[in-house]
Amino acid sequence: MRKIYVSPSFLSANFNDLASDIDLINKSEADWFHLDIMDGVFVPNISFGFPIISHIKKLATKPLDVHLMIVQPDKYIEKFKKSGADILTVHYEACTHLHRTIQNIKSVGMKAGASLNPHTPVSVLEDIIEDLDLVLIMSVNPGYGGQKFIENSYKKIKQLRKMIDETNSKALIEVDGGVDFTNNKKLYQAGVDVLVAGSSVFKSNNPEEAIQNLKNI
Ligand code: DX5
Numbered sequence: 613m614r615k616i617y618v619s620p621s622f623l624s625a626n627f628n629d630l631a632s633d634i635d636l637i638n639k640s641e642a643d644w645f646h647l648d649i650m651d652g653v654f655v656p657n658i659s660f661g662f663p664i665i666s667h668i669k670k671l672a673t674k675p676l677d678v679h680l681m682i683v684q685p686d687k688y689i690e691k692f693k694k695s696g697a698d699i700l701t702v703h704y705e706a707c708t709h710l711h712r713t714i715q716n717i718k719s720v721g722m723k724a725g726a727s728l729n730p731h732t733p734v735s736v737l738e739d740i741i742e743d744l745d746l747v748l749i750m751s752v753n754p755g756y757g758g759q760k761f762i763e764n765s766y767k768k769i770k771q772l773r774k775m776i777d778e779t780n781s782k783a784l785i786e787v788d789g790g791v792d793f794t795n796n797k798k799l800y801q802a803g804v805d806v807l808v809a810g811s812s813v814f815k816s817n818n819p820e821e822a823i824q825n826l827k828n829i
């Protein structure tokens with residue numbers, strides 16, 4: 613049985629009392645901290661940047677899984693490393709030279725991921741799959757938490773699972789957007805390793821229990 617990871621998205625956390633939510637995730641069964649970085653150009657929203665990542669890094673006892681929804685990510689790779697990112701994921705659609713970007717991320721000592729928007733087919737990763745530590749399948753259009761899961765994502769996850777299993781790739785498959793306890797099992801069966809969950813964790817009355825439920829495959 614494959615390990616199932618849960619990476620709660622801090623986009624839905626309480627920024628008035630971030631320390632409490634960090635502590636909650638430290639104590640929970642969650643595996644990573646998912647941090648969504650938006651620039652208002654690649655996506656129609658702006659979230660947070662380096663000072664918040666550094667602050668979270670000081671208190672977090674688990675790896676920081678940083679999801680960049682920004683154009684020209686190459687400009688900032690070292691700054692994300694210095695801020696405390698452990699895994700850095702860029703969007704395929706934002707990188708003209710994705711191979712170079714992935715090598716740059718690895719060269720400074722981070723795990724490297726590539727993310728696909730809902731309209732981008734999995735096949736575009738065929739020639740880079742063995743270089744990737746992670747592939748993030750967006751199951752909503754990036755930009756906001758709390759959106760409805762796009763059902764076509766299952767098909768993409770199955771295709772990606774097949775691609776990874778048929779090559780020497782060790783990439784983990786992460787899914788992000790509209791993930792909750794109603795689709796976690798089906799996503800795992802389709803081939804997912806890492807569930808990102810924002811509102812289904814932080815908007816729940818009992819976030820620790822919500823994380824447990826997500827892990828209960
Ligand atoms: C959306 C972000 C997600 C978001 C997920 O652009 O990448 O990580 O926070 O939120 P939920 O789980 O509420 O769909």
Ligand code: ZN
Nearest residue numbers: 648679788808
């Ligand atoms: Zn995300």
